Amino acid sequence: MDFTLTNFIFYGFALMTVGSALLVVTVRNIVHAAFSLMVTLFGVAGLYVFLQADFLAATQVIVYVGGILVLILFGVMMTSGRLEMRIHIERGQLLLGGVVALALLTLLLTVIANTPAWKNLTDDGTELPPTTEKIGELILNGPFLLPFEVVSVLLLVALIGAALISRKEVRD
């Protein structure tokens, strides 16, 4: 492994992602956990940039940081008075979580082991073409049209459901 600057920055991003992800699950304060989740999501966006997936990186930031994380924080701030809460974990949950984590780890390790050649995309100086157009073609004019439409219908249903739940009942 040679230490080019690109590699150095890449490992910086990787460390940032993994380290803050560890913080998310170990920190007691739930708001601190949410903010370290922000660092994790940024780190993942940085890794996407290294894969030359520019559109995906921006989407990652706009959807996860600008949308979902803000909603999580909103929920935390509006509901919990005590932020340093003790989270009890039952035996059964621990077992189940362990099994899921182990399964995921095996899956990831298999994928890593089966990938033939690891190389950094930016190392040999090739620049891949921008991805935006291709993503658009694939989603709206290609094999992923049906899944895309199904997902949009799902989101619509969720939207209507949310409106129904939050709506005040009209008394007649």
Add this chain to the structure above:
Amino acid sequence: MSDFRAMFAGFPNFNVSEGFFPNINLQEKLNWAEEFIQNVLIPRLPEAVAAHFPVELGTVLVMFACAGIFVGVVPLLPLVLVLAERKVAARFQNRTGPMRVGPWGTLQTLADGIKLIFKEDFIPPQGDKLLFLLAPYIIFACSFAVFAAIPFGENILVSPFNIGIFYIMAISSVIVMGVIMAGWSSNSKWSLLGSLRSAAQIVSYEIPLGLSILTVVMLVESLSMVDIVESQSNGVFSWLIFRSPFTFIAFFIFFISAIAEVNRTPFDLPEAESEIVAGFHTEYSGMRFALFFIAEYANMFAVSAIAVTLFLGGWQGALPGYDILGGMPGFVIKTLALVFLMMWLRWTLPRLRVDQLMNLCWKYFIPIAFFNILGTGIWGLIFEEDSVWSIGISCAIIYIGLISAYMIAGRVMAQKPEPQPS
């Protein structure tokens, strides 16, 4: 469109910006730095070092230099804009504004800045210290990162991203995180309320903002800021605001939503003085407060610059082939005009209520923005390429629409409100 150019063929060509502003192609500079390291530096190093010397260091150094230019120059903008705001406010209220420091009070902001530097840096003892210290930097960094994708002139931009406008939206959506962080870590009810209001407002208004950007992207068929500016190169009628009636509506939705995004009156509920002291930055003092302040004015300039780039031709001039309102000076003039419009609105309109704010966004802007997207799609199908015809029809529709809107508004306003039963 080339017949437009032919119409003005006899005019003398006065390209003002060419002489004053040399083309700064940063991409070339990047290559230059790497070549310098490759050809000049590495042969002079001992061989053991040279074999492992990172060539990309040049790129990184130039990147830092570019960032340095922005962090150095852009804070000067608020220095001017704050004074401008106070002078404009004074004029609107028939006062003179600051007059004591320097000629006509022009050094007032400098004096204020020095005062802020020397103030006590207060940290609320009951609050969350780490997040409290971090929050101003997040807001500051995000509002400056936006400038990286704005083309100030031909070749005067930091990075010609392929996803320029999308990148801008992504980065500016992170500002909310900083606001929430500041509000929560202050451990003050004013701060928390202000940050919650701000978050709700920004998240809501991001939707019409994004949708009205989408109408432009649909017409240009590119997310790149450079492509968007280059598609408006044929004079004032090829600016995207006039290219279809839908982009004309989109411009106003964009601009009003942008005012809401930067938390300015009439949408300044997050820092409403009469209700929640100063909103999310109530507990901040000294230089940290100044960072919020600089970020706010930098944001204001940034959203105006984006509006100019998307709808008002960017650095392209008002006449094809000539530099009237073109080049970097033209870009800055157009942007400052929009900034002045924001100030004008601030000192003219009263603050909205929370329910009015949300009604305006969800019940009016979002449906109109969706209608716009539908309309732009149909427009793009009818007129596959921009021609004199499409622009003529678009301008006619805009003209008729404006006149009828004016007349309808006049009718509605002429009706006297019914007297309230007392």
